[in-house]
Amino acid sequence: MDNNQTVHVEVAYALADKQRIVALELPAGSTVRDAVMQSGLDSQFPELDLSSADVGIFGKVVSKPDTQALNDGERVEIYRPLIADPKEVRKQRAAKAKARKQA
Incomplete structure (x- = not known):
């Protein structure tokens, strides 16, 4: 972490034909849900409910995104x-x- 106590993370969301990755700088201690809410991805994907979407970090589901703090360099996935x-x-x-084998 750098001297001003921030973390640099990315938030990613993808559909079959469209994806977005947003780079964020957040205060140290920010949670996974904070990053998701700050991403603004719901403006590009109106069907997305950022307050309740399942999320993960580098492909592993985060069970408590409202309390899990982020580390510098992590990629949050919606x-x-x-x-x-x-x-x-x-x-x-x-x-x-x-059925095919029996036929």
Whole structure:
């Protein structure tokens, strides 16, 4: 951390066809949710609810973004809601493969 007690982080959000990464300088002690709220990404992605979106740091989900402090250089990622349950999709794929083998 530098002398003026700030952290430099990036906040990222992506859709299939569009992504944005915002670089921020925040006061030391800022939380993951602070960074998300300061990113302003909801102005570019109106469907995005920054106050409740699932978030992570470098691909790992943060379970308490309102209290977890950021470290200098971290990348905060805002996650989109899942369209389908991955377990259910795997079950369906396995059932189709089994049906093909039996045919």
